Amino acid sequence: xxxxxxxxxxxxxxxxxxxxxxxxxxxxxxxxxxxxxxxxxxxxxxxxxxxxxxxxxxxxxxxxxxxxxxxxxxxxxxxxxxxxxxxxxxxxxxxxxxxxxxxxxxxxxxxxxxxxxxxxxxxxxxxxxxxxxxxxxxxxxxxxxxxxxxxxxxxxxxxxxxxxxxxxxxxxxxxxxxxxxxx
Numbered sequence: 001x002x003x004x005x006x007x008x009x010x011x012x013x014x015x016x017x018x019x020x021x022x023x024x025x026x027x028x029x030x031x032x033x034x035x036x037x038x039x040x041x042x043x044x045x046x047x048x049x050x051x052x053x054x055x056x057x058x059x060x061x062x063x064x065x066x067x068x069x070x071x072x073x074x075x076x077x078x079x080x081x082x083x084x085x086x087x088x089x090x091x092x093x094x095x096x097x098x099x100x101x102x103x104x105x106x107x108x109x110x111x112x113x114x115x116x117x118x119x120x121x122x123x124x125x126x127x128x129x130x131x132x133x134x135x136x137x138x139x140x141x142x143x144x145x146x147x148x149x150x151x152x153x154x155x156x157x158x159x160x161x162x163x164x165x166x167x168x169x170x171x172x173x174x175x176x177x178x179x180x181x182x183x
Contacts, residue, residue: 031066032063032064032065032066033063033064033156033182034061034062034063034182034183035060035061035062035063035064035160035180035181035182035183036059036060036061036180036181036183037058037059037060037061037062037162037178037179037180037181038057038058038059038060038178038179039057039058039060039162039164039176039177039178039179040055040056040057040058040176040177040178041055041056041057041058041076041174041175041176042054042055042056042174042175042176043055043056043076043078043095043098043168043172043173043174044172044173044174044175045082045093045095045126045171045172046171046172046173047084047093047171050084050086052082052083052084052093053082054078054080054081054082054093054094054095055078055079055080056076056077056078056079056080056095056098056174057076057077057079058074058075058076058077058176058178059074059075059076060072060073060074060075060180061073062104064104064106067106067108068105068106068107068108069103069104069105069106070103070104070106071101071102071103071104072101072102072104072118072120073099073100073101073102074098074099074100074102075097075098075099076095076097076098076099076168076174077096077097078094078095078096078097078127080094081093081094081127081129082094086130086132087132088132089130089131089132090131090132091128091129091130091131091132092128092129092130092131093126093127093128093129094126094127094129095124095125095126095127095172096125096126096127096139097124097125098122098123098124098125098168098169098172098174099122099123100120100121100122100123100146100168101120101121102118102119102120102121102146102148103118103119103120104116104117104118105117105119109153111155111156112153112154112155113151113152113153113154113160114151114152115149115150115151116149116150116151116152117147117148117149117150118146118147118148118149118150118164118166119145119146119147120145120146120147121143121144121145121146122143122144122145122146122168122169123141123142123143123169124141124142124143124168124169124172125139125140125141126139126140126141126142126172127139128140142169142170142172143169144168144169144170146166146167146168146169147166147167148164148165148166148167149164149165149166150162150163150164150165150166150176151163151164152180154180156182157182158181158182159179159180159181159182160179160180160181161177161178161179161180162176162177162178162179162180163175163176163177164176164177
């Protein structure tokens with residue numbers, strides 16, 4: 001909760017001066033701009049002393065209402081697992097899926113990109129395959145407030161390439177890189 005409030009405060013502090021300074025704004029970039037995106041994601045699940053890293057793919061769809069504000073929906077599907085020693089055995093984990101809805105604030109660098117922040121709500125499903133005494137195979141679900149930050153470069157009429165860090169739920173973070181295409 002604190003991280004979301006802090007990020008939102010920083011975004012408002014950065015965006016407000018951008019409206020007031022009278023900088024050049026491309027008229028084509030002021031109107032609403034829907035987009036889709038595809039990313040490669042490395043999820044990190046922190047459980048007690050272990051950090052498990054799992055690969056995933058992510059699909060994004062959203063819209064920018066103007067240069068500074070937008071909304072985004074993300075859906076992540078895991079396709080790789082990781083393992084950790086637990087209780088004299090091994091536990092395999094995989095992010096089955098994660099999804100979320102976010103408000104997106106952006107501090108643009110002219111028309112070539114910008115720094116953006118995400119604040120929203122996420123749900124995650126983590127599959128555990130336990131090969132340890134007393135542990136069962138199970139899918140754990142979690143939901144929580146989420147926050148992230150990223151940077152993107154490109155052209156508003158063609159594509160943006162992005163790098164992003166986001167915390168989906170407590171203990172589940174992700175580093176993503178991909179492309180966002182306006183339509």
